[in-house]
Amino acid sequence: xxxxxxxxxxxxxxxxxSLPAGDITEPAVVWSAGDVVSRQAGDRYLxxxxxxxxxxxxxxxxxxxxxxxLRGLTGEGILDITPGxxxxxxxxxxxxxxRQQLLEMVEEALGGAQDPDAIEVPSRVxxxxxxxxxxxxxxxxxxxxxxxxxxxxxxxxxxxxxxxxNGLDSEFDVQRIVYDASYLVLGLGDVYLGAPVATPVDPRHxxxxxxxxxxxxxxAENSVGIGGAYLCVYGMEGPGGYQFVGRTVxxxxxxxxxxxxxxxxxxxxRFFDQIRFYPVTAAELLELRDAFPHGRFxxxxxxxxxxxxxxxxxxxxxxxxxxxxxxxxxxxxxxxRERWAAAGQAAYVDEPTAPAPSADEDxxxxxxxxxxxxxxxxxxxxxxxxxxxVEPGQKLIVLEAMKMEVSVVAPQGGVVEALRCSKGGxxxxxxSLVMFKPDQEAA
Numbered sequence: 001x002x003x004x005x006x007x008x009x010x011x012x013x014x015x016x017x018s019l020p021a022g023d024i025t026e027p028a029v030v031w032s033a034g035d036v037v038s039r040q041a042g043d044r045y046l047x048x049x050x051x052x053x054x055x056x057x058x059x060x061x062x063x064x065x066x067x068x069x070l071r072g073l074t075g076e077g078i079l080d081i082t083p084g085x086x087x088x089x090x091x092x093x094x095x096x097x098x099r100q101q102l103l104e105m106v107e108e109a110l111g112g113a114q115d116p117d118a119i120e121v122p123s124r125v126x127x128x129x130x131x132x133x134x135x136x137x138x139x140x141x142x143x144x145x146x147x148x149x150x151x152x153x154x155x156x157x158x159x160x161x162x163x164x165x166n167g168l169d170s171e172f173d174v175q176r177i178v179y180d181a182s183y184l185v186l187g188l189g190d191v192y193l194g195a196p197v198a199t200p201v202d203p204r205h206x207x208x209x210x211x212x213x214x215x216x217x218x219x220a221e222n223s224v225g226i227g228g229a230y231l232c233v234y235g236m237e238g239p240g241g242y243q244f245v246g247r248t249v250x251x252x253x254x255x256x257x258x259x260x261x262x263x264x265x266x267x268x269x270r271f272f273d274q275i276r277f278y279p280v281t282a283a284e285l286l287e288l289r290d291a292f293p294h295g296r297f298x299x300x301x302x303x304x305x306x307x308x309x310x311x312x313x314x315x316x317x318x319x320x321x322x323x324x325x326x327x328x329x330x331x332x333x334x335x336x337r338e339r340w341a342a343a344g345q346a347a348y349v350d351e352p353t354a355p356a357p358s359a360d361e362d363x364x365x366x367x368x369x370x371x372x373x374x375x376x377x378x379x380x381x382x383x384x385x386x387x388x389x390v391e392p393g394q395k396l397i398v399l400e401a402m403k404m405e406v407s408v409v410a411p412q413g414g415v416v417e418a419l420r421c422s423k424g425g426x427x428x429x430x431x432s433l434v435m436f437k438p439d440q441e442a443a
Contacts, residue, residue, distance in 0.1 A: 028040055030046075030099065030103065031103045031106070031107070033107065033110070035050060035051045035052070036048065036049070036050055036110060037049045038103060038106065040099070041089065043094065044079075044091060044092060044093070044094055045089055045090065045091055045092075046089070046090045046092065046099065046102060046103075046106075047087060047088075047089050047090075048066065048087060048088045048089075048090065048106060049086060049087045050062050050063060050086045050087065051086055053086075055085075055199060055206075055229055056086070057184065057186075057199075057201075057311065058116070058308060058312065059085070059086040060085055060086065060186050061119050061121070061308050063083050063084065063085075063086065063087065063088050064083065064121065064271070064272075065114065065119065066088055066106070066109055066110060067081055067083050067088055069109040070088075070090065070105070070106075070109065073105065076096075076097055076105070077092050077093040077094075077095075077096035077097025077102075078090060078091070078092050078093075078097065078102075079091040079092060079093055083187070083271070084187060085186045085187055085197070090102065090106075115309070116308045116309040116312055117307070117308075117309035118309075119307070119308040119309070120305050120306060120307040120308065121271075121272045121305070121306050122270075122272065122303070122304075122305060122306075123184075123272045123273065123274055123304050123305060123306035124270065124273045124274070124301050124302065124303055124304065125182070125273075125274045125276055125301065125302040125304055126268075126269065126273050126274065126275055126276070126299060126301050127276050127277075127278055127299060127300040127301070128233075128248045128249065128275055128276070128277055128278070128299065129248055129249060129277070129278060129279075129280040129284070129285055129288055130178070130179070130224060130245075130246045130247070130248050130277035130278065130279060130280065131246050131247050131248070131279075131280055131281065131282045131284070131285040132175055132245065132246045132279060133157075133159055133244075133245070133246060134220075134223070134244075134246045134247035134282050134285065135282050136220035136223065136247050137158070137220065137223050137244035137245075137246065137247055139220070140216055140218055140219050140220060140223065140240075140244070141155055141156060141157075141158065141244065142156075143216070143217070143218055143380065143400070144212070144216050144217070144218075146378070146380065146423065146424040147217060147378040147380060147400050147424065148214060148216065148217060149214065149348065150424075151345065152212070152213075152345075152348075153336070153339070153340055153343075153345055154209075154210075154212065154243055157171075158225075158243040158244040158245070159171050159174055159175075159243075159244070159245060161209070161243060162174050162207055162209055162226065162243055162245070164332065164336060165208070165209055165210070165329075165332055165333055165336045166207050166208060166209075166328075166329050166332055167328040167329060167331060167332030167335075174207065174245070175245075177205050177207060178207070178245050178246075178277060179277055179278070179279065180205060181200040181201075181202065181205035181276075181277075182200065182201045182202070182205075182274045182275070182276055183196075183198035183199065183200055183201075183231050183274065183275040183276075184198055184199060184200070184201050184272065184273075184274055184306075185197075185198045185269050185270070185271060185272060185273040185274070185275065186198060186199060186230075186271070187271075188267060188269060188270075188271065189235075189267075190232050190235075191235070191238075192235045192236055192238070193235030193236050193251060193252040193267070194235050194251045194252045194266070194267030194268060194269065195232055195233055195234055195235035195251055196231075196232065196233055196251070196269050196273075196275070197230050197231075197232055198230065198231045198232075198275055199229055199230050199231065200231075201274065201311070202318070203315070203318075203322040203325070203326075204318065204321055204322055204325050206229045206325075207226055207229075208226075208228060208229050208329055208333070209226050209227060209228070209242075209243045210227075210243075211227045211228070211241035211242060211243070212240070212241040212242075212243075213241075213348050214348065215239050215240060215241040216239055216240050216241065217239055217400060218237070218238075218239065218400075218405075219234050219237065219238055219239060219240035220234075220237060220247060221234060221235075221236050221237045221250070222234060222235075222247055222248050222249060222250055222251060222289075223240070223244055223246075223247050224244070224245050224246050224247060224248055224277075225240065225242025225243055225244050225245065226242055226243050226245060227241060227242035227243065231275075233248055233251050235251045235252050236252070246277075247282075247285060248277070248285070249285070249288055249289055249292045249297075249299075250268070250289065250292055250293055251267065251268050251269065252266055252267055252268065253266050253268070253293050254266055255293075256293055256294060256295065258292075258293070258294070258295030258298075259295060259298050260292070260295075260298060260299050261293075272306055274304075274306075362420070362431060362432045364432065364435050365417065365418075365435060367437055368417050368418075368435045368436060368437050369411075369414070369435070369436060369437075369438055370420075370432040370433075370434070370435055371396060371397075371408060371410065371411065371432070371433050371434040371435075371436065372430050372431060372432055372433060373397075373399065373408065373421075373427045373428065373429055373430065373431045373432075373433050374399075374406065374408070374429065375399065375401055375406060375429050376401065376426070376427065376428050376429045377399035377400055377401030377406065377426070377427060378399065378400050378401065378424065378425065378426055378427075379397060379398075379399060379400075379421050379422065379423055379424060379425050379426075379427060379433075380398045380399060380400040380405060380423075381397070381398035381423070382396075382397055382419065382421070382422075382423055383395045383396055383397065383398065384396050384397075384416050384419075384434065385416065385419075386416050386417060386418055386419065387415065387416065388415070388416045389413070389414070389415050389416075390410040390413065390414060390415075390416060390436065391410065391413050392410060392411070392412050392413050393409050393410065394409060394410045395407050395408075395409055396408050396409060396410055396416075396433065396434050397421065397433050397434065399427070408433060408434075410436065412438055412439070413438070413439045414436040414437050414438040414439050415436060415437050415439075416434060416435075416436045417435045417436055417437050418434075418435040419433070419434055419435075420432045420433055420434065420435060421433045421434075
């Protein structure tokens with residue numbers, strides 16, 4: 001195959017353009033008109049950006065209109081189109097469609113002004129169960145405090161942090177706003193597996209936060225969090241930085257076709273869906289999560305139409321109230337930053353890792369064996385105590401590093417003589433964690 005490709009290229013060598021001498025760089029912006037800018041993104045991508053860097057839902061509708069127009073141009077060398085909140089990335093085949101031709105197509109598609117009252121999209125209302133302040137999210141915060149940053153301003157309660165930074169009177173106000181809000185899905189696959197990025201339709205419901213700094217190393221699947229003015233449902237277990245409010249059901253279903261995951265759609269949500277949460281207990285959510293991927297539980301959805309003209313008139317009718325909310329949030333945010341500065345938390349500085357113990361300190365006592373750390377990591381859990389008898393393969397210590405948990409187990413049966421690590425502490429690769437006396441020695 002490679003030989004055939006080489007032969008083909010060799011045969012076309014005379015027709016290939018030669019590179020000019022000297023500086024061959026060019027500006028990233030290759031076209032602009034009004035508030036629309038097109039940037040070259042690699043050799044086969046074009047990034048089209050709309051408007052200023054601010055949250056404006058009308059920009060998302062302009063992105064959608066251009067996307068639909070370009071998708072209708074079949075056989076033109078366009079390979080893929082990926083919409084963002086205020087941008088559109090176009091993947092094109094340069095052998096069939098030159099960049100200048102694509103830019104002309106974009107310019108033509110954007111040429112005519114469109115009446116907002118003529119812009120509308122299907123918009124399902126999807127009712128999702130939400131376990132408020134779920135145990136899985138509290139566990140993630142506990143891990144973060146132990147392994148990453150114990151003094152972070154958003155710990156030990158993300159919800160209290162959201163309350164404070166938005167200038168609300170109580171955590172109940174945070175809960176009320178989240179359950180009252182209708183979150184419009186602007187993007188999907190926010191990092192992975194159909195994770196939605198959504199924001200409240202009503203700006204009075206837009207809670208704003210900072211993200212974790214540094215990020216969490218672990219987040220439970222389908223945790224629900226807020227970062228900036230956006231809400232996300234984590235598609236899978238992994239790292240993360242949004243401030244938690246709770247947990248819901250699965251966003252992705254790889255292996256089964258169900259009413260909520262029809263054929264060809266392993267992802268749950270669609271662009272312009274509206275998420276509405278309703279409360280369930282943590283125990284109820286576990287039952288729903290067990291049933292949902294198998295089709296034994298079905299979500300309630302309502303088919304509606306989102307009309308941009310109606311929405312713009314709604315915004316005009318509440319402009320005064322929305323401005324009051326924004327001013328309150330801004331004042332609360334500034335007060336929060338002042339508290340960080342007073343407490344020395346304005347900028348996070350990672351603490352230096354403690355030095356590894358000396359060879360003498362790390363040597364096992366006579367008759368004992370040392371169980372050593374396979375990696376440099378923090379100690380998440382200690383599962384044994386001195387004097388305890390352990391079986392071969394029994395878990396002794398759980399380490400956490402690089403967004404992973406690593407279990408250290410007993411190589412053989414014996415009695416734990418001493419622990420050489422502490423919960424939350426750092427250990428180096430090869431450092432002794434547990435001293436234990438093997439069964440033959442203990443006898």
